[in-house]
Amino acid sequence: MSKRWLRRTDFNLVAATVAIIIMSLIIIGSATHINAATQERYWFVQRQGIFAILNGAVAIFLMNFDYKALQRYGNRLYILNLLMLLAVMFLGHSALGAQRWIQLGPITLQPSEFSKLIMIISLAAILEDKVGKLNNLHDLIPVALYVGLPFLLVLKQPDLGTSLVFMAIFVGMIFACGVNLRLLGGAFGVGIACLPILWHFLKDYQKMRIMVFMDPNVDPLGSGYHIIQSKIAVGSGMLLGKGLFGGTQSQLNFLPENHTDFIFAVVGEELGFIGAAFLLLLYLVLLWRGIMIARNASDTFGRLLAVGITSMWAFHVLVNVGMTTGIMPVTGIPLPFMSYGVSSLTTNIMSIAILLNIHMRKQKLLF
Template sequence: MRLRLVKNLNFKMIIIVLFIFLISLLAIASASHANKPEGTLHYTIMQAVWFIIGLLAMIFILLIDYNTIASFSIYIYIANILMLILVYAVGKTTMGAQRWIPIGPFSLQPSEFAKLALIISLSKHLEKTKGVKNLKDLMYVFIHVGIPLLLILKQPDLGTSLVLLAIMFGLVFVSGINLKLFFGVIGAGILSMPVLWEFLHDYQRKRILVFLNPNLDPLGAGYHVIQSKIAIGSGRILGKGLFHGTQNQLDFIPEQHTDFIFAVIGEEMGFIGSILLLVLFVLLIYNVLQIALKSKDTLGTFIATGVASMWTFQMLVNVGMTLGLMPVTGIPLPFVSYGGSSLLMNMMALGLVLNVGMRRQKILF
């Protein structure tokens, strides 16, 4: 049985992630000016360390049947809620946001793991209820998602909150919801935008206004997008070469090793390097959707769909904001942006999807 499970493992996905991670290491090394005397390899080394930790976590998840993992979904959900509450008690504040819990020399970001906790717990919930059949079922889903979402919004972390909504809509859509109800909810959400606007922080409002017109505040809120677009555009077809991007090396791109890592790739690896990365993401998500389609049960389909929704939304928003096509929300690019919590969570999500794929065949006695 173990041998058959290994044979069912989707090695293509692992290879794709390894290629994406290699591009990430090169970009992070350049973004942190590792080739200069004043530069550092710290971020590159730490990203590699987190990748190894993530690899071990992925292997551990593969050893346990995903149905067994999902059977603890209520405890996973509660533990994550408690972690999100703990942030307000002992959390570290950085750049005006209280999102990280310090653990020795490291910092853990519970909101990143809220994505995976939601995928597991909401998938199990939808399996039990056999999908969303009416408005009452949908209200239970809103409550389930709303508790962690509000806790994350208060940090404040609008980007991660939007990712939770993307996961929810992806799962609700494949659960067999009536399309009139589904699009009715989306329509109601659009109509409630003026109300939601009042709950946004000033800097969040400014980001949306700057998205519509970056020149509104070119040296303030619009600076990120303007410099990012200049960097990507100047990379042209083949790029300026690693460690030779002027916007990157002269620090014109803010947060170039985290949120705006794609701008570094666009400038130094050019159109070819950027397209290569996007093609790798498309292949990765395609394989996840294939696993969702071939899953032996609805739980596996929901889990794989949740991960696909998360990665697709994050990729589109992150790349979109560097190109000025989306508002700046601070959403990291999966497997690419620097960040231990993000990378570890994505490796665990990869392990969960591979888990569904390798156990796609029912055992018959």
């Protein structure tokens, strides 16, 4: 059993993931001043490390189950998802102007993180019999509404970043499903036409962020400050970086939230172009394996799951790194496996578990 199990593991995927997590622990340590002699200096690294190990153990245990069972729970998971997002609305406590967290004992959970993976599973379940059948509006609208409801709940929190991730997952999955490209183009057109309406729903600070993206000088003392400082951090790392704990931008607290959303700036500053490019190549391996697992999956449900997960990560990497380097607006979405955050890490490791599970049961082994 265990030998067969090992033989069927996607080692490239595991290696890339483990490598990113190790980098993450080192950089979180640097960003939270593990080198400074304070009592809580190990807090973030310890927490992130413990959760990585616990989640890894759970992931290995989950290998015993067949992912195909998930398909039957699609609708139930969908309802659970809505309930969870509603719970945030009523019970959640807010930070930085957004109501995203639920306090559960010592842990603060961010349900919108889990919500992404649940969305992928339930969407894969309903799209499973629609491959090649998304040719007109009549086919597409029910699926769009299915995603639209949780999308709006997340947008209401407000969590613009996560709601955009929902969009990316949706587009990635229906694209793989063979959606009529003209239909997709039309939907994009409508989406862009609706942007002014969406703009209306945005909070002032979100509007400011988008305006700042267009022109960081709009608010150099406020949100523009993040962009300017993080560009300085990345750029000043040059080819080889300033070395761990050597980043003046991050060590001297010029960079806000440098262990969460802006962690890539620390990588850029302290490890230089070499380190940052290496990290991006690790992501390339991760995403590439995601696509390959989708291509080789034994059933459509598995294929769609893999595509959804890969789309999610690709979007996270693009937006997060883009934001840190000043080519994307500031939306608070974390860098997968790198940013500090228990909810995000758990979701991502569970996603890895699903990918590995699909890989284990890929078509070739059936023969």
